[in-house]
Amino acid sequence: MFSRYLNKLRAMQARQTYFLPGILLLAVLLLLYLYGSWETNRQRTLSQLESLATVAQSNTRLLQQQLNSQLVSLQQNLPAQNPQNWSLWVRQQHKPHPLFSHIALYTADGQLLASSFDSAAPQQAPPALTRDGLDFMQQNPRFLRTLPVNKGYYLPYCLRTSHPSELVICLFTSTSHHYLQWQAVDSLEHSAQRLISSDGIILLASPLPVSRQQIIGTRISERQQQYLHLNSAEHTEKHFLYFSNQTEFDGAKRLGVVSFDPQSQLLQIISLPMASVLTLWLEDIVWPLLLFTLLLIVYWYSYRQSQKNVQQNEHRYSEESRALSEKEKIIDMLMSNIPGSIYQISLPEHLLDFISAGDLQIFSENDNNSVRHSLLALIHPDDQEKYLQEIDSHCTSGTPYKIIYRIQTLQHEVKWIMDRGQVVFNKQNPCRIEGLLIDITDHTLSKQHVEYLATRDPLTELFNRYYFNDELMNSIEELTPGSGKIALLFIDLDRFKTVNDSLGHQVGDRLLKLVADRLRHLVAPQHMVARLGGDEFIVMMNKPESSQEIEHLAERIISAVSQTYQLDYYKLSTSCSIGISVCPDDSNESYILLRNADTAMYQAKSRGGNCYQFYTEEMNQKVNSRLTLENELRRAVKNQEFELYYQPQVSTFDNRLLGAEALIRWIHPSAGIVSPADFIPIAEETGLIREIGDWALLEACKKFSEWNNTFALDMTISVNVSVRQLDDAFVLRTQEILNISQLDAKYLELEITESLLLDNVQENLRILDNINKLGVRFAMDDFGTGYSSLSYLKQFPISKLKIDRAFINEINNDPEDEAIVRAIIALAKTLRLELVAEGVENHQQLALLQALACDSYQGYYFSKPVPADVFRQRYLEQKPPLQKSLQQQ
Incomplete structure (x- = not known):
């Protein structure tokens, strides 16, 4: 006991000695945390600004593309000879358009010829273009210096035309227009956009105080050019450049991202006030700071309590050390070596008369001599009833017992205890319990953890x-x-x-x-x-x-x-x-x-x-039916149970045979002809579509190569392609099939659907471009029924659109279907794409397609899909007059 008190005193004094170093350590950790959290917040903010800059750059590119299209259209409408009144021409060309507000026409040296401002505000007209802006523009359309017109600011987008008079056409967009006022959805609050040309002209600044609006259209200072790295090679090496704590055009310190677009030669600057960055940082650290303050208070309170306990224990040690006897020292030594704690409890109060320290720390070190604690109060509430039932049963039998339960120590720890004891009766204490408490927490938790991992x-x-x-x-x-x-x-x-x-x-x-x-x-x-x-x-x-x-x-x-x-x-x-x-x-x-x-x-x-x-039971039958069909399809691929049918594609105006679409049919030994709609989806899921598709492509190419050579024709064969076929190996297989069949690549047309363009766009575009380089053309099948995107018509190498039969069926009865077909035909004519109308079944449909100037058609009105021998005999060998053939269908 003497050594125990001495060790406690030494431990308390050691804790007091370590108090000041602990404070310093906490301060260092706090500084490291504050610095780390600041850097983390700054990097996170820069990452968000990068995302916003990417969106702004994409929006600017899209606006330039749309304005390019308008300028090209205006250039094509320029009269070959100078009219007497250019203003009349400008008014004729100026129409309400969401991309720009006005049109202006300039001479080669930048002098204004005419503008649409004359009609809107006759007293105002845009100023002349500067020489540096014209030189900077050269032959490519560009954004020029922002100009003040009619108490507002307009951003001109100009093109030097190929007109003999070397005219310059400019489209003016108000800087307050929503196409220029970039709105970032869910963006950082207080973020701002700046658009600067590569020669340092401020084209757009939003938001910007009214008092600072006059800086739009001016050149930025040398200092601003330096920290923006304007005209620096870094813009060609890095996609993003950063600046921090720099004063921008509104006088506020900002953190920002500079993105240079080599395509448009523009700098996109997305920035955030340093005050906002600081606010975000403070929001991140407010709770850790409060926690540190609380920790410091607790630490100081512990230090004061430790001082008080040291004083109390020093006094206690001096009083009790003199009363210790050699016998108590021996008992202490023996009990401290027992693997557990020996205890004695008086019933029915369940108060501890005695408990040894042992290796089970139930009480705090200060309370080891307290003998009036209640063991029942320490037992976990969920285990108390079980404990009392066991004790009651053994009070009558007097037999030894073993109970396992949980206790809650005064340090608020939960420990698993194995209690081995016996109820003892004597004259002094009619009923008491003597036993041994053994800590089995580690064993129990390990067992529970193993069971947890297993389940x-x-x-x-x-x-x-x-x-x-x-x-x-x-x-x-x-x-x-x-x-x-x-x-x-x-x-x-x-x-x-x-x-x-x-x-x-x-x-x-x-x-x-x-x-x-x-x-x-x-x-x-x-x-x-x-x-x-x-x-x-x-x-x-x-x-x-x-x-x-x-x-x-x-x-x-x-x-x-x-x-x-x-x-x-x-x-x-x-x-x-x-x-x-x-x-x-x-x-x-x-x-x-x-x-x-x-x-x-x-x-x-x-x-x-x-x-x-x-x-439902029908689902199980459907699954079994599908599995049967899949097994039979594998057999069909092995036994070549497929045949190609051909549906002619003819000219809408003279019924001249242009080619055909190859359509696969499965000739089942017992079920007859199986529709592609039934087995193609299964073939795509199982990967069999590659073998089936390669066979169909080779068979069609060989047949049309033979017919073109035999009958001196230039027919085109169209073959459908699944998205599951598209990979680099398909490019090589297409080249190999063209070599084997000796079919000229210009006579092969691969049909793709709009759904193919939705997934993995860049990869599919690369593969289609490689096939197109072989000379093979592409047609978009079922156009208008999928997720139509005009951007795909520009990106992908598509030369033909096939109008889906869903729009042709009711074209004579449904004005909406007719309007859709008109729009598709107008779009194809504008983009110089060929057209094929599918599903033409009567003369009224054909007559309307002729009136709408559709190039070609296919359908039952001319011919249903027929086997190869029938196609050859009917349309190649006999060569009947097409009008007569039409009457026979």
């Missing part, structure tokens, strides 16, 4: 597949007739692969954890939630009251999962598909129930996802 999913901490299967089988065994049902809700996230592919698996894992948290809080405790793997979750409902309760839970899950998720800077949205099977209605076997729920889930996905579906 839990490590990512989401939900139950795993193996534990779920065991619980499902146990629940089915306990289910008796009439005692209720079990419902399985098989949950699969929709388009989760897109998140992993675009943002990475780390973001995908975090999304799965958030989904698991929502399911954990949504599903009632009596039901089980587990993760089967990947993005698949499952819920087992025990004894639902009705199918309406199952549907209600499914609807709540769909609603909860579909809510937006916030992951750092990402706002993600997803949905889920749920398949439901019920025991015993669907099966009494666990694996069959899981399979049926999985089947129902895929049926829900086939309906577009974000819905639930109960299992």
Whole structure:
């Protein structure tokens, strides 16, 4: 006991000695944290500004492209000879347009000839163009110096024309127009945009105080050019340059990102006031600062208490050390070596008469001699009833006992204790307990951790597949007739692969954890939630009251999962598909129930996802039918059970044969002809489409090479291509097929759908460009029925549009269909693309297409798809007059 008190005193004195170094260490850590958090906040802000600069640069490029198109159109409309009144020409060309406000025409030396400002405000006219602006423009259209006109500022976008008079056309856009006033959705508050030409002219500054508006159109100072690195080689080496704590044009210190666009020769500057950056930083550190202050207060309080305890223990030590005897020292030594703590308790109060220190620290070191603590008060509330029942039972029997329970120490720790003791009776104390407390916390926690790892999913901490299967089988065994049902809700996230592919698996894992948290809080405790793997979750409902309760839970899950998720800077949205099977209605076997729920889930996905579906027997029959069709399709590929049919494509005006579209047919040995709509989707899913597509392409090329050579024709053969075929190997296969078939590449046309252009755009564009370089042309099939994007018509090497039959069927009866066809034809004519109308079935449709100047058509009105021998005999060998052939169809 003497040594114990001495060690305690030394420990307290040591803690006082380390107090000041501890304060210094906390201060250093705080400074390091403040510096690190400032840098983190600054880098995060720069990253956000980079994203905003990229968006602004993209918007500026798009505006330039649109203005280019308008300038080219105006240049084409210039009269060959100078009219007497240019102002009249400008008024004729000036029409309301969202991209610009006015048009102005200048001479080669920058003198104003005419402008549309004359009609809007006759007293105002744009000033002449400066020589440096004209020289800077050269032969390419450019943004020139912003000009003040009619009490406002306008940004001119000018083009030096090829007109004999060397005229310059300028489109003026107001700097307050929303096309120039860049609005960043969800952008940083107080962020600002600056647009500067490469020669240092401020073209646009937004927002900018009214008192500073006059700086627009002026050249920035040498100092500003230096920190913006204007005309520096760094702009060609780095995509972004940064500046910090620099004074911009409104006099405020700012943090910003400079992005130089070599295409437009413009600098985009996105900046944020340093005051806003500081505010964001302070918001990040306010709680750590409060925590540090609280920690300092606690530390100081502990120091004061430690001083007080040292004084008390010094006095206590001096009083009690004299009373210690040699016998007590020996007992202390023996008890300290026992693996546990020996105790004695008086009943029924359960107060401790004695407890040795041992290696079990139940009380604080100051309380080791306190013998009137209640052991029952230390036992965990959930274990007290069990403890009392055991003690009561052994008070009567007097036999030894062993109890395992949890205790809460005065240090608020929870420990697992194995209590081995016996109830003792004597005259002095009729009933007391003597025993040994052994700490088994580490052993118990290790056992629990092993059990947890064996039953839990490590990512989401939900139950795993193996534990779920065991619980499902146990629940089915306990289910008796009439005692209720079990419902399985098989949950699969929709388009989760897109998140992993675009943002990475780390973001995908975090999304799965958030989904698991929502399911954990949504599903009632009596039901089980587990993760089967990947993005698949499952819920087992025990004894639902009705199918309406199952549907209600499914609807709540769909609603909860579909809510937006916030992951750092990402706002993600997803949905889920749920398949439901019920025991015993669907099966009494666990694996069959899981399979049926999985089947129902895929049926829900086939309906577009974000819905639930109960299992039905028809689904199983459909799955079996599809599996049978897949096996037969593999046999068909091996046995070459395919045949190509050809549907002629003819001129709309004279019915001249231009070529044909190759259409594949599966000649099934017993079922006859199988429609491509039935087996092509399966071929795409299984990868068989590559073999089938290569065979069809080779067969069509060989046949048309033979016919063109035999009959001295120049017919084009069109072959459909699936997105699953497009890869670098397909480019080589196309070249090889052209070599084998000896078909000139200009007679081969590959048909692609709009959906092919939506996924992996850049990769598909590269592959199509490589094929186009071989001389092969591309046609866009079913145009207008997909996600039509005019930008794709510019990017992809497309030479022909095929108007879908959905617009042709009712073209004579539905004004909307006629309007759509008119628009498609006008678009194709403008872009110099060929046109084919599909599904022409009567003369009225053909007559309207002739009136609309559609190039060619195909359909049952001329011919349905026919085998190769029929096509050759009917359209190549006999060569009947086309009008007569039309009457025979």
